Amino acid sequence: MKTQVAIIGAGPAGLMLGHLLRAEGIDCLVIERQAPDYVLSRIxxxxxxxxxVGIMxxxxxxxxxRREGLVEAGFNLADGERLIRIDVQDLTGQxxxxxxxxxxxxxxxxxxxxxxxxxxxxxxDVALHDIEGDTPRVTYTKDGTNHEVSARFIVGCDGYHGPSRQAIPATVGRSFERVYPFGWLGILADVPPCHDELIYANHERGFALASMRSHTRSRYYVDVPLTEKVEDWSDARIWDELAVRLGPEAAxxxxxxxxxxxxxxPLRSFVFEPMRHGSLLLCGDAAHIVxxxxxxxxxxxxxDVHYAAEALVGWFKRHDADAVAGYSDKALARVWKSERFSWSLTKLMHRFPEDGPFERRMxxxxxxxxxxSRAAQQGIAENYVGLPV
Known part of the structure; x- marks a missing residue:
């Protein structure tokens, strides 16, 4: 089989890219190792x-x-005693x-x-071949039958553990990583949220987050050591811990x-460079984790998908080789800024085992x-709503 673009991975990134390319009349095929129900079950x-929102x-x-989404004009930081509201709409207009x-x-x-x-x-058994040339291939097995897809480009949207990033030679790629000494214990429940905006809490017992999926479904988190097991946390124990960490108003x-x-x-910060090698482009968790x-x-x-679609449309519609050549640098510039924001907010709101009284005072x-400080809040708000693409 032949196509113009073979996309590995049918998560949101892969499907978004596929839809954007099809809207421009570019042939593409999305290849996913899981079943549809499994992909939909991932929370x-x-x-x-x-x-x-703009891509959709x-x-x-x-x-x-537009009908079911909850428009949020701000969010809150809590320090155990008060809520510090970041008025995102006032500060950024978004x-x-x-x-x-x-x-x-x-x-x-x-x-x-x-x-x-x-x-x-x-x-x-999805595998990538000949990515350094102009006719890369993807092979896979479906229902016991071997298949091969020839394409002009392959885009890896197959996550951290997928084969796409591994196809780039070790002599070419470089990884940057920070593994955090805790994980987020999450609970999803069909209950109304405790607040109409998200709350990120820094408490002496640890971090907590109050968020929502709808007016009737809530998602909460507390950070725990990586040695913890989810079966040791009953619902009652999680609710009790949330009530303490989120503070009296939320409780x-x-x-x-x-x-x-x-x-x-588990939590990690991870970036792989470059995000393009030969005829292979990487998008999403295949290239970075926050x-x-x-x-x-x-x-x-x-x-990433926005930049990748822009580059591929430039190649196929305008014969613009520079568009694909510049994809990695353009995408990574935004990746690193987003990594910085997620890392800094994680450092601010969590207690690290190695931290002492000085770090807490900071x-x-x-x-x-x-x-x-309105200036400090504006910097946070600009990053929270998303930097320009």
Missing amino acids: RAGVLEQVT ARLGLDARL TVVVYGQTEIQRDLMDAAPERGLEVVWEAA ANMTRGPSIEKSIA PPTGAKGLNLAAS QVAELDYIAT
Whole structure:
């Protein structure tokens, strides 16, 4: 089989890119190793920057997002005693939208057949070949039969553990990584949120986050050591810990209920350079991971897709080789700024094992500065709503 662009991975990044290319008349095929139900079952964040909302609007796939998404004009930092509100709309003139990544995934999947976007599900043994030339190939096995796809470009949207990044020679690529000494224990429950905006809390017992998926579904987190096991945390224990860490105002408005999902997610900051080698481009988690503090993961993948689509359309429509050549530098410039924001907010709101009284005083001083400085709040707000693409 031949196509112009082979996309590895049918998560939001892969499907967004596929839809953008098909809208420009560019042939593409999306190859995914998991089944559709499995992909839809993955619980991820849902705070969308304008770049992500804009792509869905450009594709004409934002009807449900506009109908069901919660427009957020700000968010809050808590220090155990007070809420420091960051008025994002006042400070930047923009907002974010709370709309679960699962819902974005569903919208993209549902539209694929009618938009002519072909997706191969449950493709095993996916491998990339000849990426340094002009005729790269992807091989995979489906229902016991071997398949080969020839393309002009391959785009790896297959996550941190996928084969795309591994196809780049070790002599070419370089990784940068910071592994954090804790994970986020999350609980999803069908209860109304305790606040109408997100709360990031720094308490002497540790970090907590109060967020939501809708007016009736809430997502909460506490940080725990990596040695913790989710089965040791009953629902009651999590709710009790959240009530302490989020502070009295949030606790007074918290509705408790049975969990519908619990998990512990490790945190890391990771960047791989370059994001293009030969005829292979990387997007999303295949090239970078951010800690969930600040909700940059999906949005950073969306900005990659924006740049990748721009580059590939330039190549196929205008024969612009420079567009593809410049993809990595353009994408990485935004990646590193988003990494910086997620890293700095993680440092501000978490207690690290190696930190002592001095580091704690620095956190207190920083939060006090943010509480009283419009300039400090504006810098946070600009990064939270998403830097320009």
